[in-house]
Amino acid sequence: MAHAQVATSTGVQRSFSLTVDGESVGAAQALDVINPATGEIFAQCPAAGRAELDRAVAAARRACAGWSASSFEDRTQCIKRMAAVLRANQDMLAELLTREQGKPVGQARDEIGRAAGQSEGLTQIRIAAEIITDDAERRIELRYVPLGVAGIITPWNAPINLAAGPLTSALYTGNTVVLKPSPYTPLSTLKIGELIRDVFPRGVVNVLAGGDALGQWMTEHPGIDKISFTGSVATGKKVMASAAGTLKRVTLELGGNDAAIVLDDVDPKSVAPKLFFAGFVNSGQVCMAIKRIYAHEKIYDALCAALVEEARKWPVGDGMNPATRLGPIQNRMQYDRVVGILEDTKRAGGRFLAGGDVPKSAGYFVNPTLVADLDDKSRLVCEEQFGPIVPILKFTDVEDALRRANDTRYGLSGSVWSRDPERAAAIAARLEVGTAWVNQHRTTAANVPFGGAKESGIGRVYSELGLKEYMEPRVISVLKTPA
Ligand code: NAD
Numbered sequence: 001m002a003h004a005q006v007a008t009s010t011g012v013q014r015s016f017s018l019t020v021d022g023e024s025v026g027a028a029q030a031l032d033v034i035n036p037a038t039g040e041i042f043a044q045c046p047a048a049g050r051a052e053l054d055r056a057v058a059a060a061r062r063a064c065a066g067w068s069a070s071s072f073e074d075r076t077q078c079i080k081r082m083a084a085v086l087r088a089n090q091d092m093l094a095e096l097l098t099r100e101q102g103k104p105v106g107q108a109r110d111e112i113g114r115a116a117g118q119s120e121g122l123t124q125i126r127i128a129a130e131i132i133t134d135d136a137e138r139r140i141e142l143r144y145v146p147l148g149v150a151g152i153i154t155p156w157n158a159p160i161n162l163a164a165g166p167l168t169s170a171l172y173t174g175n176t177v178v179l180k181p182s183p184y185t186p187l188s189t190l191k192i193g194e195l196i197r198d199v200f201p202r203g204v205v206n207v208l209a210g211g212d213a214l215g216q217w218m219t220e221h222p223g224i225d226k227i228s229f230t231g232s233v234a235t236g237k238k239v240m241a242s243a244a245g246t247l248k249r250v251t252l253e254l255g256g257n258d259a260a261i262v263l264d265d266v267d268p269k270s271v272a273p274k275l276f277f278a279g280f281v282n283s284g285q286v287c288m289a290i291k292r293i294y295a296h297e298k299i300y301d302a303l304c305a306a307l308v309e310e311a312r313k314w315p316v317g318d319g320m321n322p323a324t325r326l327g328p329i330q331n332r333m334q335y336d337r338v339v340g341i342l343e344d345t346k347r348a349g350g351r352f353l354a355g356g357d358v359p360k361s362a363g364y365f366v367n368p369t370l371v372a373d374l375d376d377k378s379r380l381v382c383e384e385q386f387g388p389i390v391p392i393l394k395f396t397d398v399e400d401a402l403r404r405a406n407d408t409r410y411g412l413s414g415s416v417w418s419r420d421p422e423r424a425a426a427i428a429a430r431l432e433v434g435t436a437w438v439n440q441h442r443t444t445a446a447n448v449p450f451g452g453a454k455e456s457g458i459g460r461v462y463s464e465l466g467l468k469e470y471m472e473p474r475v476i477s478v479l480k481t482p483a
Pocket of ligand 1: 213
């Protein structure tokens with residue numbers, strides 16, 4: 001597997017600050033940020049403590065009255081300006097994202113473009129009051145009002161895109177925000193906080209970097225009304241337990257173990273590139289990546305061969321090298337976990353069709369790995385691998401494939417692939433997931449709700465449903481008889 005060279009810096013930013021009440025703020029502690037392509041610290045940023053959190057929450061609370069009273073139109077204008085700022089700084093942010101996260105720089109650019117586009121898309125959605133009754137005697141109206149201060153906690157796999165959805169949703173619906181990125185990838189989010197300081201009124205958007213403890217303090221904080229959390233199932237459970245102390249509203253976007261069921265009538269050569277992309281892009285570190293492929297026995301060998309062929313087209317290396325299509329695993333802990341799953345897969349007797357080896361490097365690289373003939377009970381099948389290793393499992397009867405696909409506590413998304421989309425849709429509708437795709441995987445849009453069934457989450461992002469997660473329904477019931 002090609003291993004791309006480390007590229008020369010084009011002048012990445014090295015100075016970062018927290019954003020509190022519209023101002024640049026430092027902190028007593030610092031976070032080291034590692035470039036996963038080299039394993040070396042390449043930057044530092046301030047790490048907020050309780051004092052900075054209290055200041056940020058107080059600023060967000062002060063800003064609530066003015067911001068929640070502004071119109072959707074005014075808020076749309078601010079969000080459009082934010083999207084324009086993202087696009088104007090796309091190259092700088094993309095390089096920063098690649099250096100801290102690892103993904104190829106072209107994909108980092110796409111992530112920023114997507115964040116801008118989804119933000120604009122959300123502002124196309126209208127939230128209107130509903131008249132339940134209006135007759136001679138009474139008028140009953142249902143309005144949606146902002147919750148107050150939203151705490152947004154994000155993971156390291158797509159820090160900009162996964163911040164943009166909740167950030168825009170909270171702001172558009174009239175809430176103010178305290179945003180905390182992962183300690184592994186704080187820089188691009190901090191930089192966005194700096195870039196949009198003048199776009200929103202003071203205190204409306206506060207951005208704090210910090211460790212996991214900062215996330216926990218946010219979930220406990222009495223001044224925060226809502227937590228939007230994107231991350232692992234294990235942490236999501238802690239967030240929900242902790243938020244219960246103040247009965248905060250929660251949206252939990254958690255992990256997945258998505259199955260793709262490939263029926264007997266497909267052309268393996270035509271579906272293989274699409275399946276590979278959905279399984280391996282961002283080195284498999286995507287909540288809705290394909291993590292298990294169930295292929296019908298009739299096309300099993302041909303599909304395996306076509307996927308191996310595809311794997312050859314995805315060079316692994318430093319994301320700053322334009323030839324790279326797969327970057328490193330984002331951090332050491334996740335790298336060790338993926339290597340552990342790789343070793344377990346070898347012990348479990350999986351047949352390695354591609355990859356299986358780990359390049360010698362200070363960076364956290366794993367070659368794209370395809371595994372055949374693996375037992376359903378193995379770690380690679382049961383757990384969320386969140387790395388570039390995908391099992392291809394054989395089935396004979398589609399009922400059996402469905403049962404195996406659904407035999408998991410995860411329920412994020414899944415897909416069915418066939419020459420006959422209607423036949424596939426009938427099967428897809430029986431996947432126990434938040435999103436079931438046919439002949440595609442990983443397609444999302446601002447007007448389509450996304451989120452997990454079962455332990456993959458609570459609530460939805462995007463669409464009117466997702467926006468209403470940041471609003472309280474309020475009934476105004478008027479008895480028209482004068483008092
Ligand atoms: P993680 O749960 O370890 O961390 C996520 C965030 O939570 C980080 O900012 C972290 O600092 C913070 N945190 C840690 N402990 C906390 C606590 N006790 N209270 C509050 N916050 C705390 O997740 P990760 O490893 O960064 O991300 C990978 C996971 O995220 C995968 O499971 C992936 O599937 C999932 N994910 C889900 C979606 C989705 O939309 N469903 C999207 C992307 C990633």
